[in-house]
Each structure stands twice: as structure tokens, then as C-alpha cells.
Amino acid sequence: MATTESSSDAGSIDASDIEDAAPNSRTVRALTEVMTVLDSIGRARNADDLFLVNSGSGSEYLIDARTGSCECNWKQYNPDEECKHQKRVAFATGERPIPQWMNDDALDDQFGMHVDGEPRQAVADGGVTAPATDPFAVHSEDEPRTKRAKQEDIDVSFLAKPGRYEVHSASDSRYEVDVLEETCSCPDVAERCKHLRRVDIEINAERVPRPDGKLPDA
Ligand SMILES: [Zn+2]
Ligand SMILES: [Zn+2]
Incomplete structure (x- = not known):
């Protein structure tokens, strides 16, 4: 009706x-x-x-x-x-x-409170938390890779495709991270390498553009 x-x-x-x-x-x-x-x-x-x-x-x-x-x-x-x-x-x-x-x-505090469905969080690994003050503050509960992601001298810059970032590590290596695909070109076979974690931290801290960047519509 x-x-x-x-x-x-x-x-x-x-x-x-x-x-x-x-x-x-x-x-x-x-x-x-x-x-x-x-x-x-x-x-x-x-x-x-x-x-x-x-x-x-x-x-x-x-x-x-x-x-x-x-x-x-x-x-x-x-x-x-x-x-x-x-x-x-x-x-x-x-x-x-x-x-x-x-x-x-x-996220708005009201999220999903008044509807039957449950909001779903796309799966990260829980390793990245973004404190309100210092995004690089290391917490005792951080996983080792998250600690390294926060502590190491890693430069992150936005590349020209949605969700793609270039990472320049302290050892002068350059890797490409795709946060939408959750991939990194480094040899680390861990599910989420420190570069991917670092990019997440920088995005949450608004130090680099969000995955949409300032891109023209694809
Ligand atoms: Zn509307
Ligand atoms: Zn990596």
C-alpha cells in the first residue's frame, strides 16, 4: 500500500x-x-x-x-x-x-540506533586506532606492526588514483599502498603491513587526502 x-x-x-x-x-x-x-x-x-x-x-x-x-x-x-x-x-x-x-x-553517535539493521564495519584488523590528540601516540595494546607504523620515519603521499598512496620508508624504499584494495607492494606478507597501517593513520589524522582525494569522477 x-x-x-x-x-x-x-x-x-x-x-x-x-x-x-x-x-x-x-x-x-x-x-x-x-x-x-x-x-x-x-x-x-x-x-x-x-x-x-x-x-x-x-x-x-x-x-x-x-x-x-x-x-x-x-x-x-x-x-x-x-x-x-x-x-x-x-x-x-x-x-x-x-x-x-x-x-x-x-561516526555520528546516533549511528544505527533506531533501525532494525546493524551497521557493518568493513574489516580492518583492529590494529589502527586513532586517538583524538596525537595520531602517532603508541599504546601498549598496539600490535608490533602498528607501533612501527607510528614510530618509523615514513612519508605518505597521495597518488593519482582513488585510494592509492605512495609510501617512502626510512630505508629509502618506495611502495604503493591501495587502501581500497588493502594492498601494498612491499615484500611483507602480513595481512596488513606497517605501510598500510601508516596510511590509515595518516588518513584518519587528516594529514593526507582521504581515498577520494580531489579526483575527477572516474
Ligand atoms: Zn536527501
Ligand atoms: Zn607495505
């Missing part, structure tokens, strides 16, 4: 897949801004695909996850792209995993 849409004219599915590979700032805002996602009250009652998003400014928007619609102004001008409210619904319900480069501390 609640939904009558039967065609798929929203056409936003492919766009969201692309944005998963190259997160943009709407993704970051969807994760960090104060929003509350509600799935079983008011206009969203009795409809699995309908969600209400209350923004920090007090506005309420109805999102239809199936047809890809949202009532916000931005969406009206960008009908083929996902607005931050739609992204937030996808993250809050667990339909889309939260990117591993996203610092837990930066």
Missing part, C-alpha cells in the same frame, strides 16, 4: 557502486553528520523500504530505498546521484559496510 513504484527509473544503483570504489564527500557527511534514521514510525511505518531521516537541523526527509528517492532539495537537483540521506540509510541499516578508513570516533 505504501509504495506504488514498479519501474526502476531512479537509475541510482550503478552510481552507488561506483561511489563505493571512490568515496566522495557526501559519503563522509553521511557518516559523520548528526542524523537519525527511523524505519518504523510515521510515514515510514509498515513499509520495509521507507525510512525517515531527521537531520541535525530538524528537517525530516522520507527516503524510499527501493526507488532511490529522497525529499531533500539536493536530491531534486541531482536526481541521478545518491544524497547523503540515502547513503546514511544504506550505512545505518548495514546494507552497505562502513569504509574501513573511516575513524570510529568520527
Whole structure:
């Protein structure tokens, strides 16, 4: 009764897949801004695909996850792209995993509290924690590789593809890290080498661009 849409004219599915590979700032805002996602009250009652998003400014928007619609102004001008409210619904319900480069501390506290689904964290190894003050502070519970990632003289710079960074180590070696693929070109066969950890730390500390960088749309 609640939904009558039967065609798929929203056409936003492919766009969201692309944005998963190259997160943009709407993704970051969807994760960090104060929003509350509600799935079983008011206009969203009795409809699995309908969600209400209350923004920090007090506005309420109805999102239809199936047809890809949202009532916000931005969406009206960008009908083929996902607005931050739609992204937030996808993250809050667990339909889309939260990117591993996203610092837990930066997530909005309201995350996933009012929806049935559980937000999912893309798997890191728990080795990287980003303290609010000094991102390079070493903690006793840090794994050895995380300690080295923090302590060694490693330069990180952004390369020209989504999520790719160049690492220049103290021993004057250069490696390429891809944080989206979670790979590094160094010989360390560990699941997550110190270079990958260092890049994560630098991203969380905002010392280097996020994986989306300032790149043109791929
Ligand atoms: Zn919206
Ligand atoms: Zn490495």
C-alpha cells in the first residue's frame, strides 16, 4: 500500500557502486553528520523500504530505498546521484559496510540506533586506532606492526588514483599502498603491513587526502 513504484527509473544503483570504489564527500557527511534514521514510525511505518531521516537541523526527509528517492532539495537537483540521506540509510541499516578508513570516533553517535539493521564495519584488523590528540601516540595494546607504523620515519603521499598512496620508508624504499584494495607492494606478507597501517593513520589524522582525494569522477 505504501509504495506504488514498479519501474526502476531512479537509475541510482550503478552510481552507488561506483561511489563505493571512490568515496566522495557526501559519503563522509553521511557518516559523520548528526542524523537519525527511523524505519518504523510515521510515514515510514509498515513499509520495509521507507525510512525517515531527521537531520541535525530538524528537517525530516522520507527516503524510499527501493526507488532511490529522497525529499531533500539536493536530491531534486541531482536526481541521478545518491544524497547523503540515502547513503546514511544504506550505512545505518548495514546494507552497505562502513569504509574501513573511516575513524570510529568520527561516526555520528546516533549511528544505527533506531533501525532494525546493524551497521557493518568493513574489516580492518583492529590494529589502527586513532586517538583524538596525537595520531602517532603508541599504546601498549598496539600490535608490533602498528607501533612501527607510528614510530618509523615514513612519508605518505597521495597518488593519482582513488585510494592509492605512495609510501617512502626510512630505508629509502618506495611502495604503493591501495587502501581500497588493502594492498601494498612491499615484500611483507602480513595481512596488513606497517605501510598500510601508516596510511590509515595518516588518513584518519587528516594529514593526507582521504581515498577520494580531489579526483575527477572516474
Ligand atoms: Zn536527501
Ligand atoms: Zn607495505
